[in-house]
Amino acid sequence: MTALLPEGFRDTLPPFADAAAAVEARVLAAAASHGYERTDPPLAEFADGLGSRLKDGGLRNAVRFVDPVSQRTMAIRPDLTAQIARIAATRMAHHPRPVRLSYAGSVLKLRGDALNPSREMRQLGCELIGLDSIAAAREVVTVAVDALEAAGATGITIDFTLPDLVDTLAPVLPVADVDALRERLDAKDAGGVAALAPAYLPLIAAAGPFPQALERLQAFDTTGILASRIAGLADIVDALGDRVQLTLDPTERHGFEYQTWLGFSLFVAGATREVGRGGTYRVMREDGAEEMATGFTLYADGLGGSASHERRRLFLPYAxxxxxxxxxxxxxxxxxxxxxxxxxxxxxxxTHILDAGVARPLGA
Amino acid sequence: MTALLPEGFRDTLPPFADAAAAVEARVLAAAASHGYERTDPPLAEFADGLGSRLKDGGLRNAVRFVDPVSQRTMAIRPDLTAQIARIAATRMAHHPRPVRLSYAGSVLKLRGDALNPSREMRQLGCELIGLDSIAAAREVVTVAVDALEAAGATGITIDFTLPDLVDTLAPVLPVADVDALRERLDAKDAGGVAALAPAYLPLIAAAGPFPQALERLQAFDTTGILASRIAGLADIVDALGDRVQLTLDPTERHGFEYQTWLGFSLFVAGATREVGRGGTYRVMREDGAEEMATGFTLYADGLGGSASHERRRLFLPYAxxxxxxxxxxxxxxxxxxxxxxxxxxxxxxxTHILDAGVARPLGA
Incomplete structure (x- = not known):
């Protein structure tokens, strides 16, 4: 029997595959309208090169195989953003900054995770390479919202975070064990935070609906060291008007360990988990230096459900x-x-039949 | 250094990736207009199931790996049509025939070949499952030509062949060693054919521009055993009018070993090798029976060059x-x-700049 597929893999059948392709095209068109041009890296690369640019466990979760041509190990990409960073850093190194790139492609993971058993996913996104300013973040968040709206998503919610918050605060609010504090903040463990560095305790309460959470963060920031970030968040959010719901969870770092000052998660109505995320990050250049970047990535599987697809088919009688x-x-x-x-x-x-040269509705 | 990609893999950069995606979308839209709906099988499957449906060397040229979840061997698809056949035979087994399916996806090969060093290719196509009649072939060839024209291709040429010609003729033109005769005909070795079965010699000359080649085939067919095929070829070609160049090479079997009565190769101006092929074939059902099918497949890489892509970008000055x-x-x-x-x-x-609310061309 050939019908059984491995866990985490599936066939997408009519009419859902056409609907998913249409959603993807609309997302990319929204990105293109902001000047993000598509790049299409290969499914597989040399494992060492790809691994050097992958965050979050590197190639641990990637399919690897020996290339019979080069006798070197290759890997199927488990994530596309590392390849976009490579392209920006190598083949487009001499392109003036910022470089705006979009992408859409399949990624493969050896194992699914508890939240998502899928092992093949369609990853889409935009990367703005060369800038991580507030203006850059404002543009990228706007493109993400435009893309989600183009995909037909409703009830869009963005949850912002400040991934390097503890590192920023440490010089003015000394703490003996920064890693332990980060962990306790990640766990939202008020008792643990109080025991390690009570001055950080108000951060746990500075999470929730955006305006209130931002106010609490501002009240907490008596030294003013967060002033530019708080102003930046307000500025980014200002560009969105009332198109989205907004929350702030300034100490949330899960999955944002490699982001710099800003991270965000994207949610839409009807999806059981986040449909994407983004933020500011660093790209390693080939000369060893780093440049700043801002981007977002979407997992198309979370968006498919929101597409409606009308099927109008005209039957042409025999002959x-x-x-x-x-x-x-x-x-x-x-x-x-x-x-x-x-x-x-x-x-x-x-739905229709051709009758004397005219499309006549069936069952009407 | 992370810039080097393995042989046969490449990055597609702006503006070519957008152009390639547009070409692909137009091909699929042409297919959709004939009722072919998209299916999207996974990149990887269990190796034994996939291998049982693959022609042409099976999994020999496929990337394989052990699935840590099932402990079974999985394979990355080296070809998509085997998966479409699986879907038609399993999940869509109870759908009334014919079933019209389209697809577009990446395939991966361990090794390139002499004609094409690419190891990752984008494969697109249409399969009509349940019929291999002349009407079916006429539709599939028409869809292929519509798809190529939608992709912007010019100078479309179709080369037809009759893959099971020798098997059909053997009852009326006996030959001792059918396999040896097929080989000599494949090699267009007139001396070899003359030595094995001189009655088959005129077939070598019955190749070339369509009307003349078909006439020669008709003259050769004194028993009339090919009459229905000859009439069928004429009928298929009739549907195309003067949209394409046509050739016939009735004994050509290379790459058509698994086709039944009809095979065809597709060529376009500017491509150095064929851009696709198709024909009639058999699909194995899960109950062990077979059903007939007709389809074509395109390799998008051969089409990309024919896309023109105008890049109009409006600069929004700072602030x-x-x-x-x-x-x-x-x-x-x-x-x-x-x-x-x-x-x-x-x-x-x-190309333009926003100036007092109006898009003004630059360099004008």
Whole structure:
């Protein structure tokens, strides 16, 4: 039997595959309208090169194999952003900054995780390479929201975080064990935070709906060391108006360990987990220096459900002249030709039938 | 250094990746207009299941790995059509025939070949499952030509072949060693054919531009055993009018070993090798029976070059209000915002600049 697929892999059948492709095209079109041009890196690369740019466990979760041509180990990408960073740092190194790139491609993981058992995912996104300013973040967040709206998503929520918050505060609010404090803040463990560095305790309460959380963060920041970040957050959010729901969780670092000053998670109505995330980060250049970047990535699987797909199919009765079919297709119809006398519009899931040169609705 | 990619793998950069995606979308839209709906099988499957449906060397050229979840061997698909056949035979087994499916996806090969060193390719196509009649072939060839034209291809040439020709003729033109005869015909070795079965010799001359080759085949067919095929070829070609160049090479079997009565190769101007192929074939059902099918597959890499891509980019000077940019995007513009005072339209490859609310061409 060949019907069984491995856990975490699946077939997408009609009409869902067309709907998913349409959603993806709309996301990329929204990105393109902001000047983000598509790049398409290969599915597989040399493992050492790819691994050097991967965050979050590197190649541990990647399919690897020996290349019979080079005798070197290759890996199937478990994530696309590392490849976009490579392209920006190598083949587009001499392109003036910022460079705006978009991408859409499949990624493969050896194992799924508890939240998402999928092992093949369609990853889409935008990277703005060369800047991590407030203006850069404002643009990237706007593109993400435009893309989600273009995908038909509703109830968009963005949850912001400040991934390097503890490092920023440590000079003015000394703490003996920074790593332990980060962990306790990640765990939202007020008792643990109080025991390690009570001055940080108000940060746990500075999470929730955006305006209130930002106010609490501002009240907490008596030294003013967070002033530029607080102003930046307010500025980014200002660009969004009332298009999205906003929350702030300034100490949230899970999955943002490699972001610099800003991180955000994207949620939409109807999806059971986040549909994407983004933030500011560093790209390693080939000369060993680093440059700043800002971007977001979406997992298309979370978006598919929000697409509605109307299926209008015009049945061409047996022996309909080819030119008649061509005429109806040119007028925008999807035609389904009977290739045998016994074929029926019902069997071919048609909504209309060509009758004396006119598309007549079926079952009407 | 992370810049080096393995042989046969490459990055597609702006503006070529957007152009390739547009070509792919147009091919799929042409297929969709004939009722072919997209299916999207996974990149990887269990190796034994996938291998049982693969022609042409099976998994020999596929990346394989052990699935840590099931402890079974999995393979990355080296070809997509085997998966479409699986879907038709399993998950869509109860769908009335014919089933019309399209697909577009990446395939991976361990080794390239002499004609094409690429090891990752983008494969697109259509399969009509349940029929291999002349009407089916006529539709599939028409869809292929519509798809190539939609992709912007010119100089389309179709080379037809009759893959099971020798098997069909053997009952009326007996030959001792059928395999040896097939080989000599494949090699266009007139001396070898003459030595084995001189009656088959005229077939070598029955190759070339379509009408003449078909006439020669008809003259050769004194028993009339090929009459239905000859009539079928004429009928298929009739549907194409003068949209394409046509050739016939009735004994050509290379790469068509698994086709049944009809095979064809697709060529376009500017491509150095065939851009696709198709024909009639058998699909194995889960109950062990077979059903007939007709389809074609395209390799998108051969098509990309024929796409022209106009790049119009509107520069939004620093501090342009967000609403101004949104207004220009809504009017169809690609906008590129200056995020720093020093950014320039030239650096951002812009063709226009927003000037007092109006898009003004640059360098004009």
């Amino acid at each position: 309909t002249p080819a030119a008649e079919g061509a005429r109806m297709r040119a007028a925008g119809w999807v035609t389904v030709a009977a290739l045998e006398p016994g074929d029926t519009p019902e069997a071919q899931l048609c | 342009t209000p967000a609403a101004e940019g949104a207004r220009m995007r809504a009017a169809g513009w690609v906008t590129v915002a200056a995020l720093e005072p020093g950014d320039t339209p030239e650096a951002q490859l812009c």
